Amino acid sequence: MNAGPALEVRGLSIKFGDFTAVDDVSFSVKRGEIFGFLGANGAGKTTTIRMLCGLLLPTSGSATVGGLDFSDGGKGIKGKVGYMSQKFTLYNDLTVGENLDFAAGLRKLSPAYALRRRRELFDLIAFDSPLSTMVSSLPGGVKQELSLAAAMLHDPEIVFLDEPTAGVSPASRARFWALIRKVTELGKTVIVTTHYMDEAEQCGRIALMRTGKLIALGSPAELKGAAFPGPMVELDFNGPAPAAALGGLGKAAGLLELSPHGMRWHAAFRDRPAMEAALAALPPGASRAVIEPSLEDVFIRLVEGAER
Numbered sequence: 001m002n003a004g005p006a007l008e009v010r011g012l013s014i015k016f017g018d019f020t021a022v023d024d025v026s027f028s029v030k031r032g033e034i035f036g037f038l039g040a041n042g043a044g045k046t047t048t049i050r051m052l053c054g055l056l057l058p059t060s061g062s063a064t065v066g067g068l069d070f071s072d073g074g075k076g077i078k079g080k081v082g083y084m085s086q087k088f089t090l091y092n093d094l095t096v097g098e099n100l101d102f103a104a105g106l107r108k109l110s111p112a113y114a115l116r117r118r119r120e121l122f123d124l125i126a127f128d129s130p131l132s133t134m135v136s137s138l139p140g141g142v143k144q145e146l147s148l149a150a151a152m153l154h155d156p157e158i159v160f161l162d163e164p165t166a167g168v169s170p171a172s173r174a175r176f177w178a179l180i181r182k183v184t185e186l187g188k189t190v191i192v193t194t195h196y197m198d199e200a201e202q203c204g205r206i207a208l209m210r211t212g213k214l215i216a217l218g219s220p221a222e223l224k225g226a227a228f229p230g231p232m233v234e235l236d237f238n239g240p241a242p243a244a245a246l247g248g249l250g251k252a253a254g255l256l257e258l259s260p261h262g263m264r265w266h267a268a269f270r271d272r273p274a275m276e277a278a279l280a281a282l283p284p285g286a287s288r289a290v291i292e293p294s295l296e297d298v299f300i301r302l303v304e305g306a307e308r
């Protein structure tokens with residue numbers, strides 16, 4: 001096995017006609033990492049993943065995936081990666097066994113090898129229903145686990161999971177993330193996209209994308225520290241916030257971000273003195289607590305803030 005990084009991406013771009021869907025993206029991913037892609041719909045996450053799976057060729061830039069590049073048109077890369085796509089996972093009108101046979105056929109795996117891998121993967125995902133079970137009858141979470149198994153049948157070094165938990169129950173999402181951790185414990189590298197901030201918190205590092213560009217890269221703690229160098233306070237006005245209070249706060253010197261979170265507001269400041277001055281001007285009834293920024297705060301500041 002090659003000892004270099006799992007992924008090395010340099011200036012990767014792709015255009016569809018005049019439209020640049022992925023714009024000069026560079027990053028690298030270490031082996032065994034859980035690397036998350038975050039960004040609004042249309043940010044370019046799926047397109048980036050499809051290039052890194054050898055399914056789309058970039059317009060410019062380069063990448064190595066498991067040590068291989070695009071010089072053979074993506075063929076070598078396809079063998080190194082497993083891809084669980086955002087849209088298609090398994091055929092609902094086929095049985096579990098038929099779906100896995102189909103996946104093995106696509107990869108041209110020998111029957112004996114496919115059988116051995118199927119047993120290993122059923123063990124990994126703790127799947128114990130009969131092979132004759134129709135996929136349509138499986139709960140959503142189990143179906144996603146089985147899709148991951150199908151994507152890993154050929155034992156890829158790197159696994160790309162595009163919104164694997166979209167529409168799945170919270171309990172199943174937690175189960176799926178335990179499975180992701182198990183996969184990395186086997187030495188695999190996992191690249192995953194999600195819209196759930198609690199899931200993003202579980203990534204080793206995160207790449208934040210906006211309109212095709214990579215706008216932030218780091219661990220959850222690094223992203224929070226970079227987006228919010230000063231303190232953040234959560235305000236509770238015990239009901240709708242008075243317009244005058246919000247207006248005053250919005251104009252406070254050193255305010256970095258002011259955003260609603262349910263009935264509460266998060267206000268981030270450049271530094272402590274700026275926070276104290278702004279809080280002193282608030283009506284006395286409002287309760288206030290200094291909090292750690294969440295990834296949702298980071299997302300609001302870097303993605304939604306840039307669109308305002």
Ligand SMILES: Nc1ncnc2c1ncn2[C@@H]1O[C@H](COP(=O)(O)OP(=O)(O)O)[C@@H](O)[C@H]1O
Nearest residue numbers: 016019021039040041042043044045046047048
């Ligand atoms: N084959 C294509 N032709 C034209 N535009 C595309 C194509 N594939 C994706 N796009 C556009 O590229 C942008 C990024 O899409 P996508 O990578 O799917 O974003 P995300 O996965 O972050 O939601 C979107 O504006 C999408 O409409």
Ligand SMILES: [Mg+2]
Nearest residue numbers: 045046047086
């Ligand atoms: Mg997508």
